[in-house]
Amino acid sequence: MIYADNAATTKMSEAAKNTMFTLLEDAWGNPSSLYAHGQKAKEVLEKARLDVAALIGAQPNEIYFTSGGSEADNQAILSMAEAGKKLGKTHIVSTAFEHHAVLHTLKKLQKQGFEVTLLNVHEDGIVRPEELENALREDTCLVTVMYANNEIGTIQPIKEIGELCRRHKIPFHTDAVQAIGHIPIDVVRDNIDLLSASAHKFHGPKGVGFLYAKKGVKLSNLIEGGAQERGKRAGTENVAGIAAMAEALKEASTHMAENAAYVSRLRDRLIEGLSRIPHSALNGDRIRRLPGNVSFCFEGIEGESLLLLLDDKGIQASSGSACTSGSLDPSHVLLAIGRVHDVAHGSLRLTISEETSEGDVEQIISSVKEVVEYLRSFSPIWRELTAGKKQFIL
Secondary structure (H helix, E strand, O other): OEEOEOOOOOOOOHHHHHHHHHHHHHOOOOOOOOOHHHHHHHHHHHHHHHHHHHHHOOOHHHEEEEOOHHHHHHHHHHHHHHHHHHOOOOEEEEEOOOOHHHHHHHHHHHHOOOEEEEEOOOOOOOOOHHHHHHHOOOOEEEEEOOOEOOOOOEEOOHHHHHHHHHHOOOOEEEEOOOOOOOOOOOOOOOOOOEEEEEHHHOOOOOOOEEEEEOOOOOOOOOOOOOOOHHHOOOOOOOHHHHHHHHHHHHHHHHOHHHHHHHHHHHHHHHHHHHHOOOOEEEOOOOOOEOOOEEEEEEOOOOHHHHHHHHHHOOEEOEOOOHHHOOOOOOOHHHHHOOOOHHHHOOEEEEEOOOOOOHHHHHHHHHHHHHHHHHHHHOOHHHHHHHOOOOOOOO
């Protein structure tokens, strides 16, 4: 079996698992309690907060533990919207290819009277800072742009966007769920005010994440009921999961350079091999992308059939975001970069990791070629294309 869907979730590292299992036994107390077992858990919790903060250039009191990236996105956006509304500012700038945790939250705010500008990301999947600056207004209360796209892997000019926001005194949030642990992130260098992260994208456990909020940024509560996380996120903390997340992030950060070099080399070989399939196209910029992300469209086939037949061959991949895998609609990300519906339906996302071997990559290339040829052999759309009744797009 070849696992090539690390953007959906990663396998927990041995270090993260060992940390979690040990603490489930040794630090099971409630960190809000004053007795010994509670204080031991509290020490573990605050050590994890210290470690996570240091790994992204933040201060410990700027880290709030959450259930994952979606919760962190919601709290960041809704907090800035509430703060902005009090000042008469009800305009938000984002992009057309954000994760649905961002887009659906923005739709919710639109129903409450907020205006939202969604920037074009162009065919290369990159936001243009000058276009973002042109979209800013006197009543803009937030800019939220993802660090790297979850489907096509393109990395955004976050530092430049952050600089623009600082200059205009507008809070800047980035969904860094796909980026953190894979490329270097420093919230001070990158001019970030709020950042969302999720542990299971960098070999930590599911159901754990964090929100970074720069000192002075006022958060609103999504969850009421207790004084945990300095009163900003009620609920007894998942101490073992949080510590495992910190361990996974530490491990990923320590080996980031070597892992990125290795995975990028495999990624480039995968792109080279798949590019030889006729009427195929890489989605997004070839250079400014995450080390392990390869997203392709193949004309004349359906992505769902491609995935099922690859699974039969022992290759696990996806057509886009795992959060929308049950939808029959084409990816909003691919539509945002200009792919037409017929082409967007024939998409494949392969996300590899440091556990992927060179042999795995060669097997993926040969298997995808075989399956694409097979599906095209009885596709009525492909017959129309090859007969000249329809024009090829790719």
